[in-house]
Structure formats: structure tokens, C-alpha cells
Amino acid sequence: MAGLAVLLFVVTICLLAPVYAGHIAHVNPFASNLQGTTTVNGKVVSVLQANTQGLGFGVTPIGPTWNISHYFLGADNQGRDVFARLLYGGRTSLFIGTVSALICVLVASVLGVVAGYFGGVIDWILSRIFDILWAFPIYLLAISLSVVLLTSGLNVGPVHVGPGSMALPIIIIAAVFVPYVARPLRGIVLSLREREFIQAAIGSGASDVRILLKEILPNVAPSIIVFFPLMVAFDMLTESALSFLSIGVQPPAASWGTIINDGLGLLYTRPWVALAPGIMIVITAGSLNILGDGARDAFDPKAKLRGSI
Amino acid sequence: MFPFIVRRSISAVLVMFSISVLTFLIFFATPGVDPAARIAGRSATPQILAQVRHEFGLDRPLPVRYGLMMEHLFFKQDLTSYVNIGYKVVPQIMAAAPVTLSLVFGAAVIWLLVGVAGGVVAAANRGKFIDPLIMFLGIAAISVPAYWLGEVVNLITQSKFHSSLFAWVPPAGYVSPFSNPGEWALHLLFPWLTLAALYAGIYARVLRAELVNALNEDYVRTARAKGLSERRILLRHALRCSLISIVSLFGLDIGALIGGAALLTEVVFNLKGVGYLTYLSLQNLDLPVIMGCVMYGAFFVVLANMVVDILYAFLDPRVRLA
Numbered sequence: 001m002a003g004l005a006v007l008l009f010v011v012t013i014c015l016l017a018p019v020y021a022g023h024i025a026h027v028n029p030f031a032s033n034l035q036g037t038t039t040v041n042g043k044v045v046s047v048l049q050a051n052t053q054g055l056g057f058g059v060t061p062i063g064p065t066w067n068i069s070h071y072f073l074g075a076d077n078q079g080r081d082v083f084a085r086l087l088y089g090g091r092t093s094l095f096i097g098t099v100s101a102l103i104c105v106l107v108a109s110v111l112g113v114v115a116g117y118f119g120g121v122i123d124w125i126l127s128r129i130f131d132i133l134w135a136f137p138i139y140l141l142a143i144s145l146s147v148v149l150l151t152s153g154l155n156v157g158p159v160h161v162g163p164g165s166m167a168l169p170i171i172i173i174a175a176v177f178v179p180y181v182a183r184p185l186r187g188i189v190l191s192l193r194e195r196e197f198i199q200a201a202i203g204s205g206a207s208d209v210r211i212l213l214k215e216i217l218p219n220v221a222p223s224i225i226v227f228f229p230l231m232v233a234f235d236m237l238t239e240s241a242l243s244f245l246s247i248g249v250q251p252p253a254a255s256w257g258t259i260i261n262d263g264l265g266l267l268y269t270r271p272w273v274a275l276a277p278g279i280m281i282v283i284t285a286g287s288l289n290i291l292g293d294g295a296r297d298a299f300d301p302k303a304k305l306r307g308s309i
Numbered sequence: 310m311f312p313f314i315v316r317r318s319i320s321a322v323l324v325m326f327s328i329s330v331l332t333f334l335i336f337f338a339t340p341g342v343d344p345a346a347r348i349a350g351r352s353a354t355p356q357i358l359a360q361v362r363h364e365f366g367l368d369r370p371l372p373v374r375y376g377l378m379m380e381h382l383f384f385k386q387d388l389t390s391y392v393n394i395g396y397k398v399v400p401q402i403m404a405a406a407p408v409t410l411s412l413v414f415g416a417a418v419i420w421l422l423v424g425v426a427g428g429v430v431a432a433a434n435r436g437k438f439i440d441p442l443i444m445f446l447g448i449a450a451i452s453v454p455a456y457w458l459g460e461v462v463n464l465i466t467q468s469k470f471h472s473s474l475f476a477w478v479p480p481a482g483y484v485s486p487f488s489n490p491g492e493w494a495l496h497l498l499f500p501w502l503t504l505a506a507l508y509a510g511i512y513a514r515v516l517r518a519e520l521v522n523a524l525n526e527d528y529v530r531t532a533r534a535k536g537l538s539e540r541r542i543l544l545r546h547a548l549r550c551s552l553i554s555i556v557s558l559f560g561l562d563i564g565a566l567i568g569g570a571a572l573l574t575e576v577v578f579n580l581k582g583v584g585y586l587t588y589l590s591l592q593n594l595d596l597p598v599i600m601g602c603v604m605y606g607a608f609f610v611v612l613a614n615m616v617v618d619i620l621y622a623f624l625d626p627r628v629r630l631a
Binding site: 128131132135136137138139140143144145147148151233237240241244245247257260264267268271274275278281282285286288289290293 | 324327331332335336448449452453454456457460461463464467469564565569570572576587594599602603606610611614
């Protein structure tokens with residue numbers, strides 16, 4: 001329950017990002033703000049201050065004011081409010097994690113159930129495809145696809161996704177994790193198929209569609225429910241890694257991964273830019289994992305997802 | 310046993326071949342893109358473009374192109390980067406491999422020790438305070454992005470406490486063990502710990518679950534009935550059986566890590582291994598190098614998978630017949 005509560009809290013504050021940016025902080029978290037000023041302790045200071053250390057080149061953004069109404073966590077090197085960006089970044093990260101997990105679990109369920117139930121040639125072909133994808137290091141596959149697709153976009157038949165679109169990381173992350181969910185589900189269906197109640201349904205002349213929907217689906221549903229929160233956590237972590245390498249979410253959009261990347265150059269002077277999004281990722285992924293564990297204990301104590309990165 | 314090894318090797322070669330085709334298709338047959346422009350890099354002259362087209366046979370059918378690519382990559386080993394002109398891909402990967410191997414094997418020792426100890430202690434103390442504590446730490450470890458953890462470690466050891474508590478930590482980088490073994494270990498200590506954290510968390514969780522399952526088995530009841538001590542039952546009976554799943558997990562993880570999954574840790578700690586090379590080639594869109602790195606990585610994963618399966622068949626004879 002604690003996991004669920006924390007998760008709901010994170011989702012809520014991220015959904016309220018426009019309210020915060022518009023009505024509390026009065027900032028635009030996506031436009032650079034090089035000349036901006038703000039008031040600290042009654043004095044007007046500029047958001048980007050000239051560098052006083054070393055040779056004095058460049059600028060240092062303002063640090064955390066710990067005042068919720070302006071620059072709570074300071075600014076990044078373009079003078080943008082880090083806390084407002086953090087909330088907007090959370091929307092992106094949660095959105096990508098959830099949607100790609102939905103797509104992945106949906107596709108994997110269909111493929112896994114079809115392969116396990118029909119067997120034969122279909123099963124052989126699908127299993128070989130899973131084997132090959134399984135043998136690919138998951139990050140390398142995601143990175144290769146991202147590099148290629150981000151520069152050219154995805155153009156397959158009627159599907160056109162422009163380069164830099166947020167749909168690309170969603171599709172890529174969903175695709176690379178499909179075998180991780182489909183293989184265990186195929187195994188479950190394979191053993192279900194030998195059980196008496198399925199044999200009885202076949203014997204009484206039920207159609208394949210009926211057996212799949214009325215007999216198989218209710219029995220694999222608990223495993224699917226258990227996999228889902230874990231997949232959201234995996235997908236979020238993968239998205240943040242891709243964005244950290246600047247091949248995930250593209251500017252001006254921000255995710256927690258891109259903000260960590262922004263904060264890299266400021267790590268030793270303004271560490272909060274990189275620290276805060278990381279802490280948010282840990283809290284969110286942690287609560288999803290706790291939720292997944294709870295769901296497993298409640299629904300399906302036998303479900304196993306390969307412990308991956 | 311021997312027929313099993315032969316069968317498994319053949320299937321490994323087939324998977325390897327499929328992966329090479331898949332990688333080739335990702336980079337050279339994405340619809341709507343000129344692969345020559347990609348290989349030659351962003352600022353290529355028409356002469357270079359023509360040279361690339363000729364060298365990779367881009368005016369010829371796909372299977373011929375695939376053959377040429379594999380010839381350059383594996384047999385002639387003269388695939389060249391067009392971004393850093395004159396750099397050959399294969400020697401670059403060979404030069405980077407020792408860094409990655411040092412990082413991965415050092416971390417593996419740590420995560421095996423910590424993960425197995427954590428799993429055993431948690432399973433032995435089921436229901437007491439320490440079990441949920443270890444499991445909570447495990448969840449924290451698998452929820453932390455590895456690259457971010459590395460940044461935090463850098464922040465603490467290189468900046469915030471560098472003048473006091475961590476004055477002995479050398480700057481990020483790599484020192485060959487043959488020139489100075491002490492410095493080698495010192496430079497790699499924090500990268501090892503960072504990389505090991507995630508896997509120690511996974512292994513402790515998996516091992517605890519396996520142990521708890523094993524402790525409900527009939528053979529454990531038999532052992533109890535014989536009057537063996539709980540410690541002996543846990544370590545000699547339950548642990549032995551549970552370690553089989555750890556062995557298979559370990560093989561897959563080692564393969565993936567040597568193959569480049571340690572990329573983020575290498576980048577954060579400035580270790581110029583294969584992952585770092587992949588990262589650099591990504592930044593420059595240096596496709597021949599990316600292609601080489603991905604193939605190299607897939608090779609280790611397939612190899613590790615094969616070794617694990619053979620080891621598995623050795624540990625558990627039932628598998629050989631499957």
C-alpha cells in the first residue's frame with residue numbers, strides 16, 4: 001500500500017506541473033531565460049550569474065532558493081526553473097513508461113498466448129524471433145534502434161513517425177522488452193493447454209476464440225497484471241538511460257533522464273539539477289517495484305520475470 | 310553430454326548469424342535513408358560518398374552487401390571509421406576490451422558475494438526484522454539508474470568530500486593492471502561498487518525467493534526429519550539447488566555486461582572500454598564502429614548463453630534430453 005500511495009503522490013504532483021509553472025512559479029520551463037531575474041531575501045538577482053571562480057568565463061545558474069514560489073531547486077544553465085522542469089519531466093517519463101509498458105504487455109500477451117496455444121509453425125517462428133531478441137543486450141538493441149530512427153524517423157508502409165518524435169522511444173522501448181514478457185506467458189499457456197479443463201473445452205467443441213477468451217485469458221491475466229508495474233519501472237529506467245545518452249526524449253521536451261543530462265555539466269557547482277530527477281526516478285521505480293511485489297503475492301505467487309537491468 | 314554440446318553450439322552459430330543479419334538490416338536497410346551518407350558521417354564530400362558506395366557495394370543487392378560487410382568486419386578486419394579517418398574498428402574494440410573485462414569481472418565478484426550473502430541471510434531470517442530490510446535495500450538497488458548512482462558517487466568522492474574523507478580516491482580513469490596493479494584496483498573500486506549495486510540487489514531477491522521455495526520441498530523435510538541442523542539444511546541442501554538459477558542468471562548478465570551493457574558506468578567513470586567506444590561512436594553517428602561494437606556485444610551474449618546452457622545440462626541432467 002505504501003508503494004501505491006507514493007506512486008499516486010508522484011503522479012499527482014507531476015500532473016499538476018502546469019498549475020505549478022503557471023500559477024505558483026510563473027515561469028516557462030521550456031524557453032531559455034538567460035536575462036531573467038528573481039528576488040531572493042528582498043534583493044533582485046539575475047538567474048544566471050557571471051562566474052567568479054577560475055578565469056571568470058561563463059555563467060553559473062542560481063542555486064536552490066528552497067522557496068517554493070521561485071527557483072525552489074535553482075536554475076539550469078539556460079536559466080530555466082529546475083523544479084518546474086522536474087514536474088514536466090516527470091509527466092514525460094511516467095507517460096513514456098506507462099504507454100510503452102501497455103503496448104509491450106499487450107503485444108507480448110497476444111504473441112505469447114498465440115504461440116503457446118496454437119503451437120506448430122507459428123510457435124516455432126515466434127520462439128526463434130524471441131530467442132534472437134533475447135540474445136541481444138537490451139540496451140544495445142534500444143540504442144541501435146534509437147540512433148537509426150532518431151535521425152531518419154520511422155517510415156514503414158502507412159506508418160510515418162517523424163525524427164525526434166516522442167513516439168520513437170515509446171515504440172523502441174516497448175519492442176525491446178516484448179520477448180521478456182512473451183516468453184514466460186508462452187510457457188504458462190503451454191502448460192495450461194495440457195490441463196483437463198482446456199481439454200474438456202476442446203472436447204465439447206468450443207471454438208478457439210471461445211477457449212482463448214473464456215478459458216486461457218482469465219488464467220494468464222494474473223501474470224499479466226503482475227508483469228505490468230514491473231514493466232513500467234523497467235521502461236522508465238530504460239527511457240531515462242536513453243535520454244541521458246541524448247537519444248531518447250528530444251528537446252524542447254524534457255524527461256527525468258534529459259534533466260540529469262542537463263545537470264551533468266553543473267554537477268560540481270549546482271548538484272541539485274542532476275540529483276533531484278535521479279531521486280524522483282528512484283522513488284517512482286522503487287514504488288512500482290514494491291507494487292509489483294505486492295501484486296505478485298496477491299495474484300500470482302509463481303510469476304517470474306527475468307531479473308533484468 | 311557430447312551430443313548436447315554439439316546441438317547447442319550449432320544453435321548458437323545460427324543465433325549469431327541471425328543477429329548479424331538483424332544488426333545489418335537495422336543500419337543498412339532502414340527504408341528511406343541513404344546508408345552511404347550514414348557511414349560517411351555528417352560532413353562527407355561526394356568523393357568519399359562514392360568511395361563508401363563502392364567499398365560496401367551499396368549499388369549491389371542486399372545479400373552481397375551483407376557479405377561484404379561481414380568480410381570487412383570479421384575476415385579482413387579492415388572496417389574503417391569515416392568520422393575519425395584511419396581508425397580501424399576491430400583493433401579499436403580489441404584495445405578497449407581489457408578495460409571492460411576489468412570492470413565487469415571485478416564487479417561480478419562483489420555482486421556475487423553481496424547478493425548471495427544477502428539472499429541467504431534474508432531467507433534464514435524469514436519474518437524477522439532483517440529480512441524485509443535486505444529486501445528493501447534490494448528494491449532500492451534495482452530502482453536506481455546506474456549512471457545516476459555513478460554521478461552521485463563522483464560528486465561525493467571527487468568533489469564534496471574529496472578534500473577530507475575521500476582524499477585517497479584517484480581521478481576517474483583507467484590504469485593497466487600490468488603497469489600498476491594497486492592503482493588499477495584503486496581506480497576501479499568505485500566503478501565496481503556502482504555496477505555491482507544493481508546486480509547484488511537482483512541476486513539477493515532472486516536467491517531469497519528460490520531458497521524460500523526450496524525450503525518447502527520434500528527433500529528439506531527429509532533432511533529435517535534426519536535431524537540435520539537448520540544451518541546445514543540451508544547451506545548444504547537448499548542453497549545448492551537454488552544456486553542453479555543464480556548460475557544461469559549470472560551467465561546472461563556477464564555476457565550482456567561484457568557485450569556493452571556496462572556502457573553507462575564506463576561513460577560516467579571515464580573508463581575507455583567497449584561501452585565508452587560505443588557511446589563515442591553514437592555521439593558521432595560513426596556507423597561502422599557502432600556496427601562493430603554491437604556485433605561484438607551480441608557475440609559475448611550468445612557465447613555466455615551457450616556456456617550457461619552447457620553448464621546447466623552438466624548440473625541438471627534432465628535438461629540434456631529436452
